Amino acid sequence: MTTIKDIAAAAGVSVSTVSNVMNHKSNVGEETRQRILRLCQELHYIPNAAGKNLKTGESKTILFNFGDFDRSFYLKIIEGINDYAGDNGYDLMICTTKSCEKYMHNKLTDGCIILDYRMEDKTIQRAATEQYPIVVLDRVLPHPYIKSLVVNNYGPMTELVEGIVERGYRKFAFIGGIEHTDDNKERFQAFIDVLTKHRIPFRRENYFSGDYREQSGYQAAKIFMSAPELPEIFVCANDNMAIGAMNALRERGYRIPDDAAVTGFDNCERAETAGLTTVAAPDYERGYLAASSLIENIKGGGNFELMKLTAVVEWRKSVGICPF
Amino acid sequence: MTTIKDIAAAAGVSVSTVSNVMNHKSNVGEETRQRILRLCQELHYIPNAAGKNLKTGESKTILFNFGDFDRSFYLKIIEGINDYAGDNGYDLMICTTKSCEKYMHNKLTDGCIILDYRMEDKTIQRAATEQYPIVVLDRVLPHPYIKSLVVNNYGPMTELVEGIVERGYRKFAFIGGIEHTDDNKERFQAFIDVLTKHRIPFRRENYFSGDYREQSGYQAAKIFMSAPELPEIFVCANDNMAIGAMNALRERGYRIPDDAAVTGFDNCERAETAGLTTVAAPDYERGYLAASSLIENIKGGGNFELMKLTAVVEWRKSVGICPF
DNA sequence: TTGTAAGCGTTATCAA
DNA sequence: TTGATAACGCTTACAA
Numbered sequence: 001m002t003t004i005k006d007i008a009a010a011a012g013v014s015v016s017t018v019s020n021v022m023n024h025k026s027n028v029g030e031e032t033r034q035r036i037l038r039l040c041q042e043l044h045y046i047p048n049a050a051g052k053n054l055k056t057g058e059s060k061t062i063l064f065n066f067g068d069f070d071r072s073f074y075l076k077i078i079e080g081i082n083d084y085a086g087d088n089g090y091d092l093m094i095c096t097t098k099s100c101e102k103y104m105h106n107k108l109t110d111g112c113i114i115l116d117y118r119m120e121d122k123t124i125q126r127a128a129t130e131q132y133p134i135v136v137l138d139r140v141l142p143h144p145y146i147k148s149l150v151v152n153n154y155g156p157m158t159e160l161v162e163g164i165v166e167r168g169y170r171k172f173a174f175i176g177g178i179e180h181t182d183d184n185k186e187r188f189q190a191f192i193d194v195l196t197k198h199r200i201p202f203r204r205e206n207y208f209s210g211d212y213r214e215q216s217g218y219q220a221a222k223i224f225m226s227a228p229e230l231p232e233i234f235v236c237a238n239d240n241m242a243i244g245a246m247n248a249l250r251e252r253g254y255r256i257p258d259d260a261a262v263t264g265f266d267n268c269e270r271a272e273t274a275g276l277t278t279v280a281a282p283d284y285e286r287g288y289l290a291a292s293s294l295i296e297n298i299k300g301g302g303n304f305e306l307m308k309l310t311a312v313v314e315w316r317k318s319v320g321i322c323p324f
Numbered sequence: 325m326t327t328i329k330d331i332a333a334a335a336g337v338s339v340s341t342v343s344n345v346m347n348h349k350s351n352v353g354e355e356t357r358q359r360i361l362r363l364c365q366e367l368h369y370i371p372n373a374a375g376k377n378l379k380t381g382e383s384k385t386i387l388f389n390f391g392d393f394d395r396s397f398y399l400k401i402i403e404g405i406n407d408y409a410g411d412n413g414y415d416l417m418i419c420t421t422k423s424c425e426k427y428m429h430n431k432l433t434d435g436c437i438i439l440d441y442r443m444e445d446k447t448i449q450r451a452a453t454e455q456y457p458i459v460v461l462d463r464v465l466p467h468p469y470i471k472s473l474v475v476n477n478y479g480p481m482t483e484l485v486e487g488i489v490e491r492g493y494r495k496f497a498f499i500g501g502i503e504h505t506d507d508n509k510e511r512f513q514a515f516i517d518v519l520t521k522h523r524i525p526f527r528r529e530n531y532f533s534g535d536y537r538e539q540s541g542y543q544a545a546k547i548f549m550s551a552p553e554l555p556e557i558f559v560c561a562n563d564n565m566a567i568g569a570m571n572a573l574r575e576r577g578y579r580i581p582d583d584a585a586v587t588g589f590d591n592c593e594r595a596e597t598a599g600l601t602t603v604a605a606p607d608y609e610r611g612y613l614a615a616s617s618l619i620e621n622i623k624g625g626g627n628f629e630l631m632k633l634t635a636v637v638e639w640r641k642s643v644g645i646c647p648f
Numbered sequence: 649t650t651g652t653a654a655g656c657g658t659t660a661t662c663a664a
Numbered sequence: 665t666t667g668a669t670a671a672c673g674c675t676t677a678c679a680a
Contacts, residue, residue: 001429003657014667019659029665044450046429050374051657054672061423069403072396072593079393082420091423096406099385099415105325105370126368269396273597327673338651343675353649375673378656 002045010043011036022047053108062090062294063104063112065119067097070213070240072269073283074115077137080287081113088295104132111298113137113290117181133297133304135290139182140306147297147304149290151281153183153265156311157190160263160279163313164233165198168322169261172202173231175220175241177212187237187265206231210241217241221248230260232324239264239271239278246274246318257320267314275317282309326369334363346371377432386414386618387433391421391440394537394564396593397607398439401461404611405437412619428456435622437461437614441505457621457628459614463506464630471621471628473614475605477507477589480635481514484587484603487637488557489522492646493585496526497555499544499565501536511561511589530555534565541565545572554584556648563588563595563602570598570642581644591638599641606633 004022008015013032020028021036028036039045053059064081066074078094085092090110095103097116103109104127114124115137128134128145140148164172174191177184188207195202208223210216217236221244224231234249236242242264246256254260264271267280286309296302328346332339337356344352345360352360363369377383388405390398402418409416414434419427421440427433428451438448439461452458452469464472488496498515501508512531519526532547534540541560545568548555558573560566566588570580578584588595591604610633620626 001431004659005657015657016659016668017666020666023659027665032665046425048378048429048657049426049432050377051672052659053374054372054378054657054674055659057672069399069406072399075393075396075399078420082393086420086422091426092420093423093427094418094420096402096410096416096418098410099417101370102373102415103417105372107325108373269592269594270597273594328675329673339674340652340676341650344650347675351649356649372673375656376675378658378673379675381656 002043003048004045006043007036007039007045010039057107059107059109060090061093061109062291062298063100063109064092064094065097065100065112065114065116066094067116067118068212071238071266073266073281076283077115077287077290080284080289081291082287084288084291085295088292090291090295092291101127107132111135111294113294117178117183133294133302135294135297137286137290143304145297145304147293147302147307149286149293149307149309150182151286151311152308153186153279153311154190156279156313157187157265158194160277160313161191161194161235163315164235164261164263164319165194165200167319168324169233170200170322171229171232171324172200173206173208173220173224173234174202175208175210175217175234175236175245177210177237177241179209184237191235210237212238212240214240214244214247217244218248219244221245225249225252225254230254232322233261233263233319236262236264239266239268239276242276242278242318243270243274246276256318258323261319261322263319271314271316277316277319278314279311280314281311285309326367327372328369330367331360331363331369334367335360381431383432383434384414385417385433386615386622387424387427387436388416388418389421389424389436389438389440389443390418391442392536395562395590397590397605400607401439401611401614404608404613405615406611408612408615409619412616414615414619416615425451431456435459435618437618441502441507457618457626459618459621461610461614468628469621471617471626471631473610473617473631473633474506475610475635476632477510477603477635478514480603480637481511481589482518484601484637485515485518485559487639488559488585488587488643489518489524491643492648493557494524494646495553495556495648496524497530497532497544497548497558498526499532499534499541499558499560499569501534501561501565503533508561515559534561536562536564538564538568538571541568542572543568545569549573549576549578554578556646557585557587557643560586560588563590563592563600566600566602566642567594567598570600580642582647585643585646587643595638595640601640601643602638603635604638605635609633 004015004018007018111133113135125143134146208220264276264278267278271278328339328342331342435457437459449467458470532544558569588600588602591602595602
């Protein structure tokens with residue numbers, strides 16, 4: 001492991017001179033600079049980020065945190081973040097829940113983007129400061145140094161359920177995601193508001209509380225199938241659960257949408273091939289915007305206003321005209 | 325930002341005492357320990373990893389590097405790595421190509437798993453040492469401190485192409501991935517070997533060199549469709565390109581597999597819903613094994629022998645019985 | 649049981 | 665144009 005000292009020794013100069021070269025300072029003789037640069041190449045010198053951080057208190061690195069490996073659109077978000085950060089001189093570091101706090105504090109990173117719903121509000125709010133701005137995705141957090149970037153769930157869910165009602169469906173089941181998430185609350189609220197508006201009854205037994213994973217949708221559908229009457233349509237809080245539900249229904253020989261219709265939310269990769277009616281959020285764009293907001297805020301120029309992106313309903317063959 | 329000094333001051337002790345508490349040393353009085361622990365809670369003290377690394381030269385963190393956001397099974401690999409690392413007291417840090425080298429050197433991480441094919445062999449070989457073992461996925465790299473973990477491409481591709489021949493197909497097209505990758509070479513070699521064995525001619529014009537992305541498969545199919553005669557089957561080096569090809573074919577009104585059959589490789593999420601015949605690699609398991617090998621090697625107990633995982637062919641409806 | 653001090657690799661300040 | 669030196673937050677001998 002080559003350090004700045006090794007380079008200094010090899011070049012016969014002091015460490016400060018090497019440091020000055022590495023940081024493109026102008027106070028170094030051209031000949032010395034060249035010699036040092038050559039040595040860095042030869043000895044494969046890469047400055048130690050820990051040492052640098054410790055001293056400067058800034059890392060030119062942003063952190064992205066996620067914790068759900070079932071949602072393939074996360075990769076699109078990462079791609080958006082990666083592209084913006086890369087183009088703007090910032091490194092991207094990604095971590096899963098467990099290790100995140102360590103990197104958030106202490107200026108190991110300059111700011112972060114949080115997507116993991118298991119990260120507690122309090123933790124995030126405590127970490128955010130003027131010097132360490134945070135962007136949260138898919139949740140709204142009041143705090144002077146946290147910017148929330150959400151996709152508007154209420155609007156498109158309203159549109160979706162209105163469309164379903166229009167197609168004649170009346171007996172609804174709702175497969176919800178993690179209860180306390182804003183996403184889930186908004187999606188359910190839009191759902192129930194449309195039903196109320198049309199005076200369509202919805203009984204609490206027809207709400208199943210899942211965890212956004214495919215397995216829980218599968219399980220939910222199994223439970224609904226054991227009831228005396230099958231719902232006409234399963235509105236699910238995300239695609240994974242919708243796909244789980246579809247699988248369970250098909251296993252029992254039900255056809256979709258003839259025997260029961262299903263809708264999701266997210267427009268994940270499989271939704272298209274599965275013909276699942278769903279709501280499409282702009283993932284790459286979300287990531288890109290999150291990174292750009294964060295970096296603006298790190299630099300001090302930005303703002304912390306809530307930002308809403310709009311998603312659109314994708315009608316596919318998992319919903320037809322209600323045959324009942 | 326609370327530092328060890330703040331805690332020491334608040335508790336009226338020296339920093340070494342605080343350090344001893346944080347590191348579960350036994351040489352601290354019980355009452356002092358309690359007081360310090362309480363203060364850490366109250367002041368939200370989180371030890372600065374940079375300072376710690378710098379001093380100890382170890383981070384209890386492993387690094388995972390990837391760089392392709394199109395391949396959703398990467399998340400499964402990450403999940404496997406994350407689970408093993410988490411269960412064994414290691415943190416996981418993930419980075420994309422650009423920022424990787426910085427974290428590889430200098431003991432910012434204790435070892436790494438490399439999946440990005442854009443990372444050069446030389447770079448990896450230079451970074452690997454007894455103190456910094458590396459695991460590479462999907463490529464074979466001779467080096468005393470690099471362990472290669474590959475899925476056996478040759479075997480399952482042979483099985484796949486044999487099966488295709490058996491079903492009566494004779495006019496093949498091959499849509500390859502990035503030329504220099506071992507994956508691509510092996511997949512193509514198996515393909516050509518089976519054809520040769522059965523004396524089925526394959527002309528170089530029927531090889532298209534893609535880049536593993538959906539777009540390049542789409543493009544490839546378009547090019548093949550502009551030739552006088554359409555191949556009976558498109559064997560693709562991965563699923564993304566296969567799905568791209570399927571889309572292009574369908575856009576022109578061709579039915580799959582009636583007018584042309586298609587196969588992929590990877591068994592990505594969409595492959596199942598798309599009914600694509602493909603080869604399934606055990607992704608979660610790969611990640612898990614990679615992490616376990618790496619951590620063994622960090623601890624010094626492991627080995628650096630090449631490890632091969634076997635993939636299996638998944639026959640789906642994108643290949644039928646050859647109608648020609 | 650606790651404290652002192654050196655040092656990890658860097659940068660910044662100041663002096664030469 | 666260069667070099668000493670202190671400091672960032674932490675651990676670890678060693679001394680008290």
